[in-house]
Amino acid sequence: MRLLLVEDDRLLGRGLRTGLSQRGFAVDWTETAEDAEAALETTAYDAVVLDLGLPGMDGLTLLRRRRAARDATPILVLTARDTVDDRVAGLDAGGDDYLVKPFALAELQARLRALVRRRAGEAAPTLRSGRIELDPAARTVRLDGAPVALSGREFSVLHDLMLHAGRIVSRGQLEDAVYGWGDEVGSNAIEVHVHNLRRKLGTDAVQTVRGSGYLVPAAPKAPVAP
Amino acid sequence: MTAPSLHRRLLLILGGAVTLAWLASAAFTYLDTRRLIDGIIDAHLEESAQILLGVLDQSAAAPRLVATDPDKPLSTRLLDRLPPGQPPGFSDRVEGDRRWRVFAARGTSGQWVEVAVRQEVRASFAARVATHVLHPLWLALPLLTVLIWGALRWGLAPLDRIAALVSNRGSTDLDPLPEAGTPREIRPLVTALNALFARIAAVRERDRRFAADAAHELRTPLAVIRTNAEVALGARDPQERREALDDVLSGADRATHLVGQLLALARIDGAALGSRSPVDLAALLRSEAGRLAGRAAAQGIVLRLDIAPDADGAGAAALSGHAELLAVLLRNLLDNALKHTPAGGMVTAVLARDGAGLRLVVEDTGPGIPARVRGRVRDRFFRAGPSGGGAGLGLSIVDAIVDLHGGAFELADRPGGPGLQAIVTLPRG
Numbered sequence: 001m002r003l004l005l006v007e008d009d010r011l012l013g014r015g016l017r018t019g020l021s022q023r024g025f026a027v028d029w030t031e032t033a034e035d036a037e038a039a040l041e042t043t044a045y046d047a048v049v050l051d052l053g054l055p056g057m058d059g060l061t062l063l064r065r066r067r068a069a070r071d072a073t074p075i076l077v078l079t080a081r082d083t084v085d086d087r088v089a090g091l092d093a094g095g096d097d098y099l100v101k102p103f104a105l106a107e108l109q110a111r112l113r114a115l116v117r118r119r120a121g122e123a124a125p126t127l128r129s130g131r132i133e134l135d136p137a138a139r140t141v142r143l144d145g146a147p148v149a150l151s152g153r154e155f156s157v158l159h160d161l162m163l164h165a166g167r168i169v170s171r172g173q174l175e176d177a178v179y180g181w182g183d184e185v186g187s188n189a190i191e192v193h194v195h196n197l198r199r200k201l202g203t204d205a206v207q208t209v210r211g212s213g214y215l216v217p218a219a220p221k222a223p224v225a226p
Numbered sequence: 227m228t229a230p231s232l233h234r235r236l237l238l239i240l241g242g243a244v245t246l247a248w249l250a251s252a253a254f255t256y257l258d259t260r261r262l263i264d265g266i267i268d269a270h271l272e273e274s275a276q277i278l279l280g281v282l283d284q285s286a287a288a289p290r291l292v293a294t295d296p297d298k299p300l301s302t303r304l305l306d307r308l309p310p311g312q313p314p315g316f317s318d319r320v321e322g323d324r325r326w327r328v329f330a331a332r333g334t335s336g337q338w339v340e341v342a343v344r345q346e347v348r349a350s351f352a353a354r355v356a357t358h359v360l361h362p363l364w365l366a367l368p369l370l371t372v373l374i375w376g377a378l379r380w381g382l383a384p385l386d387r388i389a390a391l392v393s394n395r396g397s398t399d400l401d402p403l404p405e406a407g408t409p410r411e412i413r414p415l416v417t418a419l420n421a422l423f424a425r426i427a428a429v430r431e432r433d434r435r436f437a438a439d440a441a442h443e444l445r446t447p448l449a450v451i452r453t454n455a456e457v458a459l460g461a462r463d464p465q466e467r468r469e470a471l472d473d474v475l476s477g478a479d480r481a482t483h484l485v486g487q488l489l490a491l492a493r494i495d496g497a498a499l500g501s502r503s504p505v506d507l508a509a510l511l512r513s514e515a516g517r518l519a520g521r522a523a524a525q526g527i528v529l530r531l532d533i534a535p536d537a538d539g540a541g542a543a544a545l546s547g548h549a550e551l552l553a554v555l556l557r558n559l560l561d562n563a564l565k566h567t568p569a570g571g572m573v574t575a576v577l578a579r580d581g582a583g584l585r586l587v588v589e590d591t592g593p594g595i596p597a598r599v600r601g602r603v604r605d606r607f608f609r610a611g612p613s614g615g616g617a618g619l620g621l622s623i624v625d626a627i628v629d630l631h632g633g634a635f636e637l638a639d640r641p642g643g644p645g646l647q648a649i650v651t652l653p654r655g
Contacts, residue, residue, distance in 0.1 A: 019454075101448065101449035103449065105457070
């Protein structure tokens with residue numbers, strides 16, 4: 001999952017970037033709302049972590065502008081202000097969730113996973129495709145109920161494919177989802193990860209669509225009551 | 227009751243005034259009655275004497291009329307001649323302890339008739355009339371007192387109402403008192419009270435906002451500490467753990483710095499009441515610059531002091547102030563300049579005499595502060611740039627300390643290049 005982190009405090013930004021990366025998020029970090037807006041114009045993010053107190057344009061203004069521009073990227077607001085009025089203002093301006101400093105990193109991660117899940121239209125906390133079950137919170141993958149050891153990147157590739165199960169995801173999209181700014185991306189990095197996933201989960205786990213990208217079959221929908 | 231009571235005072239004044247007026251009218255009545263009675267009695271005396279003379283003139287035999295009993299208030303005498311010193315007509319005479327009003331007239335036969343009345347009769351008659359005028363006062367005075375007392379209560383009710391309004395207030399209720407319907411005489415008091423309420427409310431609001439801001443500002447370093455501690459715990463790479471732990475320390479330093487700044491501000495508020503002593507600003511500047519010399523060198527910045535001879539030393543150049551706070555002022559200015567100056571830059575502090583006071587200019591070769599936000603950098607918690615660790619309190623502290631010493635503080639562009647000039651002028655105090 002690729003996140004945009006907007007935080008002007010260097011120490012906090014660095015800690016958040018590292019802490020979120022540890023849990024498999026690909027994090028792009030900007031220190032101003034102006035840079036964040038430019039990044040949001042060019043890159044598709046799964047979620048945005050936005051600090052409200054920013055120099056120059058403030059966070060609330062950025063929120064309003066993104067919503068006015070019909071950008072539906074989930075935005076989690078971080079702030080030092082915790083009165084009800086502040087929270088209401090943050091949510092009314094278009095924030096999807098709200099976290100007051102100081103917060104537990106685990107809670108931030110959980111809230112981000114929930115935001116991304118809701119965006120993908122999933123209600124269940126785990127994702128399924130055929131024999132594979134992926135738990136984003138525990139960062140575990142099971143094949144027929146048996147745990148499978150995946151590297152962090154492999155997990156992130158599979159997570160993104162399963163979030164878009166039944167749809168084709170291009171190599172570029174996968175690179176965006178797995179790597180943040182400054183991460184070195186080998187030219188065949190995604191191919192290597194997909195190859196490893198197939199080796200560990202079976203060859204049909206990830207299908208290649210020639211010239212377009214990759215696809216994980218959608219889980220069969222539960223039969224709809226007549 | 228030791229507190230002066232307006233009510234009692236008015237009661238005394240009004241009661242006294244009424245009593246005095248009544249007594250004055252009684253006295254006037256007494257005097258007036260007496261004058262009237264004097265006139266009437268004199269007329270009677272004269273008439274009686276004339277009648278007597280008429281009777282004497284018509285009677286053939288000369289009656290030997292003897293003086294009447296001198297113990298009676300009226301006395302009539304026939305005399306061959308007037309006693310020496312007594313004029314004809316009206317006169318006053320004293321005989322022993324008796325005082326008489328006398329009228330003497332001479333008949334055609336050459337005899338004198340003298341009719342006299344005791345003065346006491348006249349006085350007591352007038353006194354009785356005056357006393358009659360005074361009588362109702364004894365009855366009316368208690369009644370009047372009650373009436374005045376009631377009238378005062380009624381008249382002073384708006385005061386009581388306002389007193390009740392104020393005394394029933396909670397300590398947080400600082401809404402203005404209603405001015406409409408307040409009597410003109412108490413309106414200045416109500417207006418002054420409302421102005422006081424407004425000032426207190428403003429101070430309270432400022433303090434409340436400051437406390438809230440301070441608490442919020444502490445949240446960010448706490449978030450830094452907490453997040454980086456979690457990162458360190460979750461790190462598998464020793465390098466990553468090390469960096470995170472370094473940031474935990476920096477976060478703790480920042481929280482410490484913020485608390486120090488907050489305490490400095492609290493001290494400034496308290497110091498307004500404290501006493502001043504002579505301060506050698508040049509020595510303070512040397513000592514503060516000395517403390518920062520190591521940091522400047524580590525950052526690759528030249529830190530230069532330029533102290534004019536006439537601004538040096540404890541004697542003529544001393545100013546009266548709070549040494550501890552002036553040290554905080556210097557530290558904040560130098561710290562701010564160092565923080566914003568890139569490696570290879572220079573920070574200069576110039577101290578010189580300025581009239582009777584001192585003028586300090588701290589200049590850096592950093593990016594300066596854009597004119598559009600320069601007015602706001604003294605606001606508490608305002609940061610001109612991204613939060614690089616400062617709490618946004620440095621310049622507000624400088625401003626408050628300068629203010630406390632009755633000086634002036636301004637910011638300007640460094641002449642001839644990018645950079646900031648902080649100019650502080652302090653009177654000798």
